[in-house]
Amino acid sequence: xxxxxSVVDLRRTYRxxxxxxxxxxxxxxxxxxxxxxxxxxxxxxxxxxNGAGKTTTIKILTTLLLPSSGSARVLGFDPAKQAGDVRHRxxxxxxxxxxxxxxxxxxxxxxxxxxxxxxxxxxxxxxxxELLELVGLSGRERERxxxxxxxxxxxxxxxxxxxxxxxxxxLDEPTIGLDPVGARELRxxxxxxxAAGKTILLTTHYMxxxxxxxxxxxxxxNGAIVAAGTPSHLKSNVVDRTIVxxxxxxxxDGVVDRLRAIRGVSGVTVETRExxxxxxxxxxxxxxxxxxxxxxxxxxxxxxxxxREPTLEDAYVELVKPx
Amino acid sequence: xxxxxxxxxxxxILQFTQNAFxxxxxxxxxxxxSSIAYYLLGAKNDPHLLFSAAIGAAVIAMWxxxxxxxxxxxxxxxxxxxxxxxxxxxMPLAVSLAPITIANGVVGAYSLVATLTWxxxxxxxxxxxxxPFAFAIAIPICAFAIGMFGLVMAGTFVLYRAATHLxxxxxxxxxxxxxxxxxxxxxxxxxxxxxWVLAPTWGFRAIRDASLGGHPxxxxxxxxxxxxxxxxxxxxxxxxxxxxxxxxxTLRLT
Numbered sequence: 001x002x003x004x005x006s007v008v009d010l011r012r013t014y015r016x017x018x019x020x021x022x023x024x025x026x027x028x029x030x031x032x033x034x035x036x037x038x039x040x041x042x043x044x045x046x047x048x049x050n051g052a053g054k055t056t057t058i059k060i061l062t063t064l065l066l067p068s069s070g071s072a073r074v075l076g077f078d079p080a081k082q083a084g085d086v087r088h089r090x091x092x093x094x095x096x097x098x099x100x101x102x103x104x105x106x107x108x109x110x111x112x113x114x115x116x117x118x119x120x121x122x123x124x125x126x127x128x129x130e131l132l133e134l135v136g137l138s139g140r141e142r143e144r145x146x147x148x149x150x151x152x153x154x155x156x157x158x159x160x161x162x163x164x165x166x167x168x169x170x171l172d173e174p175t176i177g178l179d180p181v182g183a184r185e186l187r188x189x190x191x192x193x194x195a196a197g198k199t200i201l202l203t204t205h206y207m208x209x210x211x212x213x214x215x216x217x218x219x220x221x222n223g224a225i226v227a228a229g230t231p232s233h234l235k236s237n238v239v240d241r242t243i244v245x246x247x248x249x250x251x252x253d254g255v256v257d258r259l260r261a262i263r264g265v266s267g268v269t270v271e272t273r274e275x276x277x278x279x280x281x282x283x284x285x286x287x288x289x290x291x292x293x294x295x296x297x298x299x300x301x302x303x304x305x306x307x308r309e310p311t312l313e314d315a316y317v318e319l320v321k322p323x
Numbered sequence: 324x325x326x327x328x329x330x331x332x333x334x335x336i337l338q339f340t341q342n343a344f345x346x347x348x349x350x351x352x353x354x355x356x357s358s359i360a361y362y363l364l365g366a367k368n369d370p371h372l373l374f375s376a377a378i379g380a381a382v383i384a385m386w387x388x389x390x391x392x393x394x395x396x397x398x399x400x401x402x403x404x405x406x407x408x409x410x411x412x413x414m415p416l417a418v419s420l421a422p423i424t425i426a427n428g429v430v431g432a433y434s435l436v437a438t439l440t441w442x443x444x445x446x447x448x449x450x451x452x453x454x455p456f457a458f459a460i461a462i463p464i465c466a467f468a469i470g471m472f473g474l475v476m477a478g479t480f481v482l483y484r485a486a487t488h489l490x491x492x493x494x495x496x497x498x499x500x501x502x503x504x505x506x507x508x509x510x511x512x513x514x515x516x517x518x519w520v521l522a523p524t525w526g527f528r529a530i531r532d533a534s535l536g537g538h539p540x541x542x543x544x545x546x547x548x549x550x551x552x553x554x555x556x557x558x559x560x561x562x563x564x565x566x567x568x569x570x571x572x573t574l575r576l577t
Binding site: 014059062063064065066084087088092094096098100102103104108111112113115116117118121144160 | 414
């Protein structure tokens with residue numbers, strides 16, 4: 001298969017200036033030389049925390065941003081120099097509330113973008129009907145977008161991005177802020193696009209989503225790719241680990257450091273829950289580590305304690321944790 | 324391309340009409356203009372004065388709508404995340420943005436017709452137009468030319484985030500330089516050549532001459548030539564400014 005997207009040593013630096021008399025310049029390196037490729041028909045996930053460089057990468061590939069150096073190709077065209085050739089072959093969908101004419105109906109929005117993408121008149125009506133069906137908005141297309149739920153807006157975004165039947169689709173955190181049902185429906189839509197043979201580049205920080213949908217993923221943090229491969233490959237990096245989840249109420253100061261110091265513990269992260277905190281302990285010595293952990297937490301009030309196999313999220317946390 | 328222009332113009336006019344505040348302004352302003360012409364400027368005794376005053380006021384309003392309305396609309400596009408989508412579309416950016424300025428010009432044209440209509444309905448001023456055909460052509464061509472002039476400025480609106488401030492800042496200079504506020508004969512000689520390249524100058528003359536008698540076709544022709552020139556200039560400007568915006572990452576507010 002030919003690479004639909006290829007990125008080689010891509011870099012992007014943002015410069016912002018402040019002040020009139022004392023002018024100061026701030027420089028941020030958003031991308032520090034990333035390299036990856038996406039095969040035709042592949043669903044590729046770009047994972048990373050906020051500010052890692054995912055959106056910057058997508059914006060360069062969708063012609064909205066120029067790289068500082070390095071090269072990128074989308075279907076053989078350079079997004080920096082051949083923007084026109086790239087634009088009518090790709091679809092770009094981003095997450096969140098924005099990106100629509102809210103006072104207008106979904107139908108008006110889709111008609112306008114169909115004309116902007118030069119969809120022939122003979123195909124426009126049928127194409128819009130198909131898309132409304134695909135994203136489950138048939139029958140609601142004449143309502144104003146401002147009356148839509150977030151999930152409906154996001155599905156309309158997908159329809160807008162597909163109105164010209166693009167070969168490559170860029171989805172920038174499409175499920176952000178959606179409720180679980182809305183997110184699941186959207187994942188189903190993305191899966192059906194993948195099944196239809198579309199090349200998709202998906203950015204997300206929801207590991208479950210990447211695990212379920214993506215053929216391959218790359219983990220990006222601080223503007224650099226730190227791992228790439230299939231979700232199973234990434235999980236294999238932590239396959240020898242056991243994950244112990246400990247629910248703790250009112251963790252004492254220094255408890256995390258004490259757990260990290262235990263022989264066999266390779267990492268500890270903390271997630272704050274409503275009334276408790278969840279300690280996620282990665283261990284390379286198997287379930288027997290639990291005894292040592294509980295001994296160290298002797299004076300704390302504990303809730304549920306379970307051991308489990310590592311997930312993609314555990315592999316991701318291991319990759320992006322500060323070193 | 325034509326289809327995108329027509330659909331886009333319809334969409335922005337439709338969007339405009341969905342906002343009760345914007346809509347009420349468009350309905351009320353013409354009544355205000357016709358009242359000013361009737362009572363303040365003495366149109367009561369000189370029906371022709373209503374035409375002149377209404378046309379002047381409406382062309383002023385047209386330019387305000389294009390300058391402020393378009394810059395505001397572009398700022399909204401940036402806020403609502405659609406500016407990036409317009410840039411990412413394969414259509415030249417000038418074609419994607421032209422409907423915004425044309426739509427504002429069309430609303431301005433409506434304002435002119437409404438001012439004259441209210442003058443007739445409320446104050447009984449006779450609606451006598453010297454050349455109805457030229458008048459019917461002059462209004463849309465004036466609206467279109469002013470819209471295209473706004474499109475030339477749209478490049479700066481794409482580049483800078485404070486688009487509305489720029490739009491407001493261009494209002495008075497254009498009103499003055501086109502002789503809409505003060506007769507050009509009262510201004511220094513160097514202002515006159517500036518007025519020749521500004522669409523409102525010729526749009527006002529075309530509508531006035533079509534209404535009150537004169538040679539509107541020459542003015543209409545200049546409006547048409549200016550419209551084409553503006554569009555070509557806007558294509559070049561927007562291509563350049565789009566490149567700069569992609570380089571500086573200013574297309575979206577996050």
